[in-house]
Amino acid sequence: xxxxxxxxxxxxxxxxxxxxxxxxxxxxxxxxxxxxxxxxxxxxxxxxxxxxxxxxxxxxxxxxxxxxxxxxxxxxxxxxxxxxxxxxxxxxxxxxxxxxxxxxxxxxxxxxxxxxxxxxxxxxxxxxxxxxxxxxxxxxxxxxxxxxxxxxxxxxxxxxxxxxxxxxxxxxxxxxxxxxxxxxxxxxxxxxxxxxxxxxxxxxxxxxxxxxxxxxxxxxxxxxxxxxxxxxxxxxxxxxxxxxxxxxxxxxxxxxxxxxxxxxxxxxxxxxxxxxxxxxxxxxxxxxxxxxxxxxxxxxxxxxxxxxxxxxxxxxxxxxxxxxxxxxxxxxxxxxxxxxxxxxxxxxxxxxxxxxxxxxxxxxxxxxxxxxxxxxxxxxxxxxxxxxxxxxxxxxxxxxxxxxxxxxxxxxxxxxxxxxxxxxxxxxxxxxxxxxxxxxxxxxxxxxxxxxxxxxxxxxxxxxxxxxxxxxxxxxxxxxxxxxxxxxxxxxxxxxxxxxxxxxxxxxxxxxxxxxxxxxxxxxxxxxxxxxxxxxxxxxxxxxxxxxxxxxxxxxxxxxxxxxxxxxxxxxxxxxxxxxxxxxxxxxxxxxxxxxxxxxxxxxxxxxxxxxxxxxxxxxxxxxxxxxxxxxxxxxxxxxxxxxxxxxxxxxxxxxxxxxxxxxxxxxxxxxxxxxxxxxxxxxxxxxxxxxxxxxxxxxxxxxxxxxxxxxxxxxxxxxxxxxxxxxxxxxxxxxxxxxxxxxxxxxxxxxxxxxxxxxxxxxxxxxxxxxxxxxx
Numbered sequence: 156x157x158x159x160x161x162x163x164x165x166x167x168x169x170x171x172x173x174x175x176x177x178x179x180x181x182x183x184x185x186x187x188x189x190x191x192x193x194x195x196x197x198x199x200x201x202x203x204x205x206x207x208x209x210x211x212x213x214x215x216x217x218x219x220x221x222x223x224x225x226x227x228x229x230x231x232x233x234x235x236x237x238x239x240x241x242x243x244x245x246x247x248x249x250x251x252x253x254x255x256x257x258x259x260x261x262x263x264x265x266x267x268x269x270x271x272x273x274x275x276x277x278x279x280x281x282x283x284x285x286x287x288x289x290x291x292x293x294x295x296x297x298x299x300x301x302x303x304x305x306x307x308x309x310x311x312x313x314x315x316x317x318x319x320x321x322x323x324x325x326x327x328x329x330x331x332x333x334x335x336x337x338x339x340x341x342x343x344x345x346x347x348x349x350x351x352x353x354x355x356x357x358x359x360x361x362x363x364x365x366x367x368x369x370x371x372x373x374x375x376x377x378x379x380x381x382x383x384x385x386x387x388x389x390x391x392x393x394x395x396x397x398x399x400x401x402x403x404x405x406x407x408x409x410x411x412x413x414x415x416x417x418x419x420x421x422x423x424x425x426x427x428x429x430x431x432x433x434x435x436x437x438x439x440x441x442x443x444x445x446x447x448x449x450x451x452x453x454x455x456x457x458x459x460x461x462x463x464x465x466x467x468x469x470x471x472x473x474x475x476x477x478x479x480x481x482x483x484x485x486x487x488x489x490x491x492x493x494x495x496x497x498x499x500x501x502x503x504x505x506x507x508x509x510x511x512x513x514x515x516x517x518x519x520x521x522x523x524x525x526x527x528x529x530x531x532x533x534x535x536x537x538x539x540x541x542x543x544x545x546x547x548x549x550x551x552x553x554x555x556x557x558x559x560x561x562x563x564x565x566x567x568x569x570x571x572x573x574x575x576x577x578x579x580x581x582x583x584x585x586x587x588x589x590x591x592x593x594x595x596x597x598x599x600x601x602x603x604x605x606x607x608x609x610x611x612x613x614x615x616x617x618x619x620x621x622x623x624x625x626x627x628x629x630x631x632x633x634x635x636x637x638x639x640x641x642x643x644x645x646x647x648x649x650x651x652x653x654x655x656x657x658x659x660x661x662x663x664x665x666x667x668x669x670x671x672x673x674x675x676x677x678x679x680x681x682x683x684x685x686x687x688x689x690x691x692x693x694x695x696x697x698x699x700x701x702x703x704x705x706x707x708x709x710x711x712x713x714x715x716x717x718x719x720x721x722x723x724x725x726x727x728x729x730x731x732x733x734x735x736x737x738x739x740x741x742x743x744x745x746x747x748x749x750x751x752x753x754x755x756x757x758x759x760x761x762x763x764x765x766x767x768x769x770x771x772x773x774x775x776x777x778x779x780x781x782x783x784x785x786x787x788x789x790x791x792x793x794x795x796x797x798x799x800x801x802x803x804x805x806x807x808x809x810x811x812x813x814x815x816x817x818x819x820x821x822x823x824x825x826x827x828x829x830x831x832x833x834x835x836x837x838x839x840x841x842x843x844x845x846x847x848x849x850x851x852x853x854x855x856x857x858x859x860x861x862x863x864x865x866x867x868x869x870x871x872x873x874x875x876x877x878x879x880x881x882x883x884x885x886x887x888x889x890x891x892x893x894x895x896x897x898x899x900x901x902x903x904x905x906x907x908x909x910x911x912x913x914x915x916x917x918x919x920x921x922x923x924x925x926x927x928x929x930x931x932x
Contacts, residue, residue, distance in 0.1 A: 192312030193305075198289060198321055200228050204337065205438075206454045207431050209461035210497075210658070216424030218435050227336040231320040234335055235350035241359035242323060242335075244387035247281040251315055255282045255306035282306045285322045328358065329365045342370065342417050352406070353413040356384045370417050382411050426464045429503025429517045430457070434656055456658045458497035463490065467500040467758055474734065474754045475505045481743045484736050487518025488754060489639045490762070491729040496643060496652040499728075500758075504737070513737040522614055522632040523718045523735065526711025527586045529607070531645065531680050533595050533627045534583050536606050538676045542597045545679060545777065545801040546810070548576045548787050549590035552825035556592075556624060566592045566628065573825050574692070576818060578787040578800065583680075584689035586710065588628055595627040603627070609670055610641040610651065629713055638722050639731035645681060645707070646724040648674040678774040679801060681707045684723070685771055688798070694748055699756040704767040706759060710748050715741045719750030723759070725768035730758045777801040780810055820845070826867035839874070839904050839911040840867040846913045851920040852895045865890040866904055866911075877903040
């Protein structure tokens with residue numbers, strides 16, 4: 156029994172040793188980082204403030220690091236030797252002669268404290284101050300021990316120059332400014348390498364107590380501290396190390412009386428705040444994007460043109476102010492250079508800093524319904540696939556589409572009127588909804604959605620069924636950025652290009668893509684969008700869309716007037732504007748032409764103030780032929796308005812052989828509501844009955860059952876009605892009622908040389924109806 160117990164205890168002891176060894180290993184692994192030397196790479200400052208300039212080097216502003224510190228890092232050899240001497244004299248004159256701790260300073264401070272019974276001077280070295288910057292700890296005994304321990308680790312892993320460089324790049328210089336480079340740029344608008352003795356001694360005076368020595372609020376205090384720094388520089392004239400220079404008493408006295416002007420550059424953001432914040436979020440790695448300025452990696456040179464940016468910002472504010480009575484509060488604008496794809500101006504809201512008005516919302520990147528601004532792309536695709544031709548006549552008449560699980564879809568324009576037969580040019584230029592939906596129905600929603608993806612509309616990521624035929628009217632959500640990029644593709648005749656925002660060897664934008672098709676169709680779309688006469692029906696001849704130079708433009712208005720858009724281009728620039736409300740409230744009596752178009756107009760006029768753009772190229776390979784403006788056919792003697800229209804050469808023979816356009820039955824509902832017009836006065840059309848109708852005549856109801864014979868429009872000329880070859884005795888020209896009789900009937904209307912004919916049947920019904928009237932089967 157004793158042997159068994161002994162063996163059990165041996166096993167327990169063995170197990171305990173294994174567990175204890177494991178715990179010790181874990182403890183060592185856990186504590187090892189606290190013993191390891193700290194090297195310069197371990198504390199490298201990666202999150203720096205980013206400074207931006209426009210394309211010509213004009214400053215746009217500075218964005219702080221994530222912890223809101225305004226920091227810029229420079230190597231030690233790019234800092235003025237005067238500042239090196241000043242900061243060493245002020246903070247740690249023996250820096251290059253001691254280790255992490257200055258034991259002489261510790262002994263001296265201890266003696267002074269004992270003698271004065273209070274702390275007279277400190278003993279913190281620059282290495283200890285750096286440790287406190289890296290890991291702030293409570294001002295207690297344990298906190299001081301942690302600080303000293305971290306200082307030893309810094310001294311073990313870094314040489315003196317590395318420690319000093321890390322220190323001067325973290326110095327608190329007032330407010331949220333950190334580091335000598337950021338201070339030199341902020342206070343004197345010069346790099347740290349150009350600081351003279353007066354400037355250097357003033358900056359070296361600040362870190363001791365940045366709030367107490369604030370140069371803007373406590374100038375006299377700062378001058379007193381500067382005097383102390385200069386005196387220390389004289390006393391420590393034997394400082395050795397990185398570029399330290401001696402200072403004589405005479406030089407120090409003269410420097411203290413020297414007038415120094417704190418000519419502060421504008422702090423924060425000067426222009427394009429939305430653009431800067433958007434760009435900062437797009438940059439995965441700052442280093443490749445920096446050029447000169449604040450050290451080696453300071454300024455991001457953007458494509459923005461600051462004078463233009465500030466002009467557009469002012470125009471956005473003015474336009475919104477003029478529309479305030481219409482419940483309009485927000486707007487955005489984007490200006491692109493067509494030849495390069497460079498972003499020249501980017502305005503996300505009227506006032507970024509007005510949080511009460513949701514000013515930080517970025518209207519350039521926000522997703523909103525685009526209204527009719529996508530229509531040019533569905534027409535382009537239909538022309539490309541041969542679904543329509545330049546001279547195709549489209550029906551702008553009431554249309555109804557059955558959608559499973561939803562109400563009957565009946566697209567209309569906001570005027571709720573219809574133009575009847577229209578040319579492709581008229582349909583697109585006037586932004587007619589029904590023709591666009593009819594064209595999309597033939598193209599296919601899925602096919603159109605794929606094309607929009609090619610054009611860069613990456614946020615249209617739902618299924619084709621989700622958008623339906625309303626996609627061409629703006630049922631999806633896109634950004635102003637995406638719209639501008641797509642219209643740049645039209646301006647470049649189908650050649651897609653990324654939008655560039657910086658001058659960099661490592662662009663952050665999307666890769667280039669090519670829309671493969673003939674440039675002729677893009678030229679035709681541009682020709683239509685630039686035709687001020689073609690859009691006169693909807694917008695008038697002299698609207699804000701008409702400029703004194705060649706320009707192509709399209710407007711859009713979302714449902715319930717929540718968004719208005721205007722996107723257009725010349726051969727040189729594309730301008731996209733949006734006007735609406737970030738909170739989604741509808742505007743009052745504001746459409747694309749009255750909301751976003753005035754802003755677009757102002758920007759376009761400004762861009763071409765000194766040089767007009769070139770003319771758009773004519774569609775290559777197409778021929779122009781005269782057509783009647785209303786019918787789109789070869790002009791006849793009674794055509795009141797003749798215009799030129801483009802045709803494919805192979806369609807010329809059909810054009811020459813056509814002199815009459817017979818409207819199909821889809822126009823009947825529209826024709827029935829028309830008064831005297833070219834379509835009703837120059838042609839006869841029987842609206843009732845329809846061709847092939849069958850009517851049931853019920854026994855005993857013969858005297859009560861009548862059928863109306865009706866013509867389209869209000870005919871002023873005399874009309875003869877013929878039924879099965881017999882002329883009906885009637886004085887009615889436009890319509891009459893006929894008593895139903897069984898049989899097969901052919902009804903003909905004649906007026907001069909014009910006529911129309913339909914056939915219908917009337918049969919006896921076997922049962923009496925449950926309601927009055929006749930039935931159509």
